[in-house]
Amino acid sequence: MLYSTVSAGEKRRAFRERLASGELLRFPGAFNPLSARLIERMGFEGVYISGAVLAADLGLPDIGLTTLTEVAGRGQQIARMTDLPALIDADTGFGEPMNVARTIQTLEDAGVAGMHIEDQINPKRCGHLDGKAVVDEDTAIKRIRAAVDARRDENFLLMARTDIRAVEGMDAAIDRAKALVDAGADAIFPEAMRSLEEFEAVRRAVDVPILANMTEFGKSDLFSVDQLQGVGVNIVIWPVSLLRIAMGAASRALDTLTDEGHLTSKLGEMQHRADLYDLIDYEAYNHFDQDVFNFQIAR
Secondary structure (H helix, E strand, O other): OOOOOOOOHHHHHHHHHHHHOOOEEEEEOOOOHHHHHHHHHOOOEEEEEHHHHHHHHHOOOOOOOHHHHHHEEEEEEEEHOOOOOOEOOOOOOOOOOHHHHHHHHHHHHOOOOEEEEEEEEEOOOEEEEEOOOOOOOOHHHHHHHHHHHHHHOOOOEEEEEOOOOHHHHHHHHHHEEEEHOOOOOOEEEEEOOOOHHHHHHHHHHHOOOOOEEEEOOOOOOOOOEEEEEEEOOEEEEOOOHHHHHHHHHHHHHHHHHHOOOOOOOHHHHHOOOHHHHOOHHHHHHHHHOOOOOOOOOOO
């Protein structure tokens, strides 16, 4: 009932242990707190909180318009609703190294298990669009060092994302990944890899966990969990998938409402009221205080 009873510290510790085990962890993107509960219910290992999804939820493009306050607030809402660890997208850190330091501590306080910060210039662009630009290596390293210095919980995962592959090529991506690990990054997110061989090359180059982004309509082919595990990937995210599916279904439902004047033909595609109530644990609220909550669940 209400929020997760597992502390942020325990989620972070368990996350670190599972990463160290070598298994591949699946982190679907949660576009709201309720979807995070569904991800947990369906047996996944964690939830991912996408900056692109958060921006889209506000009706904005993913070009660095969201603020630290907005990101941390949404991150807290999602992270506290599940026992799973939440990994959040911190874009470029919301400013210079001192801003990055503040970002780390704010996200720690939000209860997420880890974050990633990228080496794009600010304002950034979606990692799978053309026209990106990255900062020089010295600036990228300063961001990671600031994050490491600011971290208070040693189990809070600091992941470095590099977008340099699309700008300067694979050799530059390998060099940048190594430099970010040397600066203190706990994990590497090589963005917009184009083949399994490229993921494998990053895996050989660094001795920390690596993440694969399986976003649709992007630069990477949509590899399976087994394929990614086979080349040594440790975490895979599907950042926007659930939002895309939900919005696609919503659009089709509105078309039906326009054409037919009702949604009777869509009932089979809807989450039933009883399933929703089960997911949000409605019955527990009923039992919490019978004097106040005396309703019956409609079936």
